[in-house]
Amino acid sequence: MLTLTPKTLSSSSSSSFTLHKSQNPKSPNSSRLQSSKWRFSTNFVKSEIQIERGLEFETGETFFRHESARGRDLGVLSASLYKRSNGSLRILDAMCGCGIRSLRYLAEAEADFVMANDANDAYRRIITDNLSKIERGTGDERRWVVTHQLANKAMIERYMVGDFFDLIDIDSFGSDSAFLRDAFNALRLGGLLYLTCTDGYSSGGHRPYNSLAAYGAFIRPMPFGNEIGLRMLIGGAVREAALLGYHVKPLFSYYSYHGPVFRVLLRVHRGKLHEDRNYGFVTFCHLCGNSDTVRWDELGLMGCPCSDTKASPSLKVSGPMWLGPLHDATYVTEMLDLAKEWGWVSEGIGMDLEKLLSIMIEESDPRLPPGYTIMDQMASRAKMNSPSLKKMMSALVKEGYAVSRSHIISNALKTDCPMSDFVRIANNEMQN
């Protein structure tokens, strides 16, 4: 494989994206290049100095969300692990906004080279000023460049000359699907693809034809829609990768309700999807609350234990999507060890990082099927009070079931226990 050095990259504005006349570069909306449908009007932070993990930077009129810091933490930890095990690290920050990710990849993960790209060339001064904290270097030693291309063009131009990245971070609005093909082609084999989806409507099953178009998955409303969103995103990548002769493996999946944002980190290898047991359908019965998985060859055989007939109208099917573990336990354990080494465990937004990574490790148990049971929903369905998570978890383990908490929602459990047994065990616990 031919690898070109950063000097082959152009940071000139000749290929930069030009705003349409009707777009006012002063308006925050001019930054929404990807999708005119995007609505996020309250999240712009105007020209302020921000500090994230001790790094100072400016946001100007770029799209910046303080709440995405946790997603950036996870990306930086992964980038650093990659550098430790591979020795070098070249990153494309394909939609960099003010450049905070690029800055963190350079300063914290010690990336050898970062291409900070954002289609909006009005952001150039902000990005360049922010990255100036890191010595830029010259020629082959250049550590960063700022470009203003549409993400697809940026990737195509690099792989067409045999220049590949170790990590591509696509922090887009809406769906990432349109970028997948070029991202796979622009990644080194064994490289990392950090994807985003902010389409909560599709994951909630409210736009099944949109999810079908974007991810090849027909998604129906299910009570664990936020986990479905992660699985839909991974499944879309699995499908697109297979088309190109690649195979992807999720290293971690992260849902944040600030947005909402669905993020997954995938490792990309050569190899086709064939008889993959981890790609199929999820069913949910709105009558009894049971969920299950269905493979392609079982599609006509679905039924719910609560119904005599196979064709139960309460049984809904979504997919195809990723059915396997959401995270790789060994990988997330390495992330946790690194977070501890860096003293990152208790700082940050929302759930502390140590707790988040620990729950992700629990969730990686391959015995756990897709979905989770929200305790309050189970209790109201069964007309009972719900026991504490702790009590319920140890009772389920005692009965031989796999169980974990969910990083997505605090009052829920993931388990391979059928709903009827779950309710029986919960009832027992309430009587003890």
Ligand SMILES: C[S@@+](CC[C@H](N)C(=O)[O-])C[C@H]1O[C@@H](n2cnc3c(N)ncnc32)[C@H](O)[C@@H]1O
């Ligand atoms: C969610 S923001 C990025 C935020 C940034 N990564 C961060 O962590 O703060 C998405 C960015 O993508 C840029 N953008 C939208 N469509 C693009 C495209 N097709 N190619 C490149 N950049 C694009 C927008 O200008 C915007 O700055």
